[in-house]
Amino acid sequence: MMKTDAIVIDKVKESKISTIDFDNLTFGKTFTDHMLECTWRDGDWQTVEIKPYGPIQVEPSCKVFHYGQAIFEGMKAFKDATGDVFLFRPEDNWRRFNESAKRLAMPEIPKEVFINGLKKLVSLDKEWVRFGEGLSLYLRPFMIASESGVAAAPATEYKFMVIMSPAFAYYKGDVRVVIASEYSRAANGGVGYAKAAGNYAASFYPNNLALQEGYQQIIWTDAASHEYLEEAGTMNIFIRVGNKLLTAPNNDRILNGVTRRSVIQMAKDHGIIVEERRVSVNELREAAHDGTLKEIFGSGTAAVIVPIKGFKHKELKHELPESNDSYALKLMGALKDIQYNRAEDKYGWRVKV
Numbered sequence: 001m002m003k004t005d006a007i008v009i010d011k012v013k014e015s016k017i018s019t020i021d022f023d024n025l026t027f028g029k030t031f032t033d034h035m036l037e038c039t040w041r042d043g044d045w046q047t048v049e050i051k052p053y054g055p056i057q058v059e060p061s062c063k064v065f066h067y068g069q070a071i072f073e074g075m076k077a078f079k080d081a082t083g084d085v086f087l088f089r090p091e092d093n094w095r096r097f098n099e100s101a102k103r104l105a106m107p108e109i110p111k112e113v114f115i116n117g118l119k120k121l122v123s124l125d126k127e128w129v130r131f132g133e134g135l136s137l138y139l140r141p142f143m144i145a146s147e148s149g150v151a152a153a154p155a156t157e158y159k160f161m162v163i164m165s166p167a168f169a170y171y172k173g174d175v176r177v178v179i180a181s182e183y184s185r186a187a188n189g190g191v192g193y194a195k196a197a198g199n200y201a202a203s204f205y206p207n208n209l210a211l212q213e214g215y216q217q218i219i220w221t222d223a224a225s226h227e228y229l230e231e232a233g234t235m236n237i238f239i240r241v242g243n244k245l246l247t248a249p250n251n252d253r254i255l256n257g258v259t260r261r262s263v264i265q266m267a268k269d270h271g272i273i274v275e276e277r278r279v280s281v282n283e284l285r286e287a288a289h290d291g292t293l294k295e296i297f298g299s300g301t302a303a304v305i306v307p308i309k310g311f312k313h314k315e316l317k318h319e320l321p322e323s324n325d326s327y328a329l330k331l332m333g334a335l336k337d338i339q340y341n342r343a344e345d346k347y348g349w350r351v352k353v
Ligand code: COI
Pocket: 073, 074, 075, 170, 200, 233, 234, 235, 300, 301, 302, 303
């Protein structure tokens, strides 16, 4: 019998919020007073608990350490001028979390545990959602295989947890990218579309090489030929050629981004032609060469919308032109207006906490 109807809450004795310098936050370093934890055992989810943020105890043989059964989501809560707090498209994240869980042979989480748990947790730490341009509370739901024992098989015990971190946008400063021509992030039939922790681990080494050359991210290409643009790990990617926006269609190697979907919808409603189709590296290079390449930008929960200043592909280094009618900035404005409750939400994306 699932014990998810009631949430057991153990509040901190004293909040640490007065010790936080909200003007100097480093992404993902500061966590709120509380976290949520729910264990899956004996084939079912147990009591949902909200407790003080702190270490958890698991054995060294815990399966997540050995076989990487770990998935996560990235979400945000926003505060409006009147102090109301909103989640952005939380059901989309819940759905994707379960798609990831299924692919990693992990148990799916009921909607009420995910959504009600998040709402309760956010409302308890509401003071941590600051009001101001670019400010939000980054929510990190995740699940790990917590069963002890090193047999290579799916675990029989899992922990679903949510931690929360006050944040500005993910990238500070200019972002330039390398277009992958050697390493790959994801394979056909693999887990690239899931928010599996291992996808990120696999990208760290090539990303370090890019960083050494002064590039902040990699735009991954298809593993088979390295000829088609896919995604950037922390972001989906949009290319503006002339007045058209191009983005790779979802497949089993590309994360099905919530911000990506929002951008596509808003762009169409702004009268921008959006083509979801394969975009080859050659097409990008030719557009850069003949001057029709106007913008490249990334979209993601943490990153929001990030204009890309330049790219490198093999021997080619290209700087994007300055734009006075940037689609990235226009769409970022429209997205933030919805997130911060400054504009009508005709899509029903805001969910009040
Ligand atoms: C997010 O945008 O929430 C992500 O998952 C990117 C993260 C790795 C920082």
